[in-house]
Amino acid sequence: MPRILARLAILATAGTILLSAAAGASDVKINIGLGIPAVQPPVVIAAPPQLVVVPGTSVYYAPEVPTNFFFYKGRYYTAANGIWSVASAYNGPWAVIQIGQVPQPILAVPVEYYKIPPGQLKKKGPPPWAGQGHGSHPKKSKDK
Numbered sequence: 001m002p003r004i005l006a007r008l009a010i011l012a013t014a015g016t017i018l019l020s021a022a023a024g025a026s027d028v029k030i031n032i033g034l035g036i037p038a039v040q041p042p043v044v045i046a047a048p049p050q051l052v053v054v055p056g057t058s059v060y061y062a063p064e065v066p067t068n069f070f071f072y073k074g075r076y077y078t079a080a081n082g083i084w085s086v087a088s089a090y091n092g093p094w095a096v097i098q099i100g101q102v103p104q105p106i107l108a109v110p111v112e113y114y115k116i117p118p119g120q121l122k123k124k125g126p127p128p129w130a131g132q133g134h135g136s137h138p139k140k141s142k143d144k
Helices: 002-024
Strands: 067-071 076-081 084-085 094-096
Touching: none
Parallel strands: none
Antiparallel strands: 067 076, 076 084, 084 094
């Protein structure tokens, strides 16, 4: 037990020395890598975009924005390359979210309201994830 306490004391002393040295240096940067990729803004918009309601829904889309851009219940959503992002303001900051975190009304927006249809989607109707959030996958026929 005394060995453990001695090691803890040494570590605490070393940590204190490092922190006090870092506090005195003006160019010290601390970076904690957690394996989380840097989030690039999915879309950069200089002014609030015109929003138009998607017929039959409470979701809005921005017809003048060159990317998939939706508004629902006070939040903005965008999808690019299979990655969904959300922001509380039209110009960010954006946070990447899982498809399960995207509200169902947005997932049910018909493909014709997307600027860039995600994946290989049909020209009309909702995206494949509209039903369960993951889409249906037809079973392959085993006929030969």
